[in-house]
Amino acid sequence: MLYPINIKLEELEITVVGGGKVAYRKCKNFLHFTKEVRVISTDFIDAFDELKEDIKLIKDSYKEKYIKNSSVVVAATNNRQVNKEIGEHCRKCGKLVNVVDDIELSNFTVPSYIKKGDLLISISTGGKSPSLSSRIKKELDDKYDDSYEEYINLLGEIRQNVIKKYDDMVERKKILNSLVDLTLEELRSEYNKYI
Ligand SMILES: C[C@@]1(CC(=O)O)c2cc3[nH]c(cc4nc(cc5[nH]c(cc(n2)[C@H]1CCC(=O)O)[C@@](C)(CC(=O)O)[C@@H]5CCC(=O)O)C(CC(=O)O)=C4CCC(=O)O)c(CCC(=O)O)c3CC(=O)O
């Protein structure tokens, strides 16, 4: 069973090996959370053109030297043997590695997720059904709409003030717990009470 963590990617070198549909999806996801991704592949699908500002493309077949300084690696070629070699090498070096055709060799996987401002909900099935992860994501996307971005920003601002104003932990917790019962409209109108 894999442990969920939220990780700061900006400080890490990320390399995706492969230039097909799966590699493209992984790159796009990374770029929601960091500024630059390196991609090594013998060929790239055209979709990579739209990412070219934010990715560093290296057109070559995989070589160990390309991932020497990478902390996060995705093995996404269509060659099982190459993916396996990357996975085994990374595991030996203590790198984080996602082998897209071998969950056993991976020490991380990529969940489905929705992101509304700072709200992040991720879904995984332990590799049993990526299609189900994707389905659940669509269901949650309807429930947690774009208004959550503002809602969470308001909650965050109010929380900082409540922490400053109330020293009593019990009272503080009671207020913070009750704020999430309010709708966005209610929160907007109660905002001044706390600021
Ligand atoms: C283990 C994992 C490793 C990893 O890649 O991280 C993995 C592995 C594999 N996926 C395969 C197939 C498909 N993957 C998708 C889609 C997604 N796959 C994603 C994650 C994961 N996929 C990780 C586990 C996640 C979990 O625990 O649920 C998502 C969530 C995130 C992302 O990749 O961005 C993204 C949904 C994005 C979204 O909508 O949000 C679809 C759907 C489609 O394309 O329509 C299909 C075809 C239908 C099907 O198989 O269900 C195959 C078989 C390939 C073959 O047939 O040979 C393997 C290899 C194997 O199973 O060994």
Ligand SMILES: NC(=O)C1=CN([C@@H]2O[C@H](COP(=O)(O)OP(=O)(O)OC[C@H]3O[C@@H](n4cnc5c(N)ncnc54)[C@H](O)[C@@H]3O)[C@@H](O)[C@H]2O)C=CC1
């Ligand atoms: N984890 C996931 O979400 C999913 C995983 N898969 C698996 O992912 C693999 C890749 O799928 P696609 O992207 O659709 O394949 P694809 O055929 O579109 O792309 C494969 C890419 O790998 C590159 N490549 C091949 N050998 C290479 C090497 N030695 N060095 C560098 N680059 C190399 C090719 O140039 C090509 O760009 C499939 O084998 C499949 O088993 C498939 C669907 C979903």
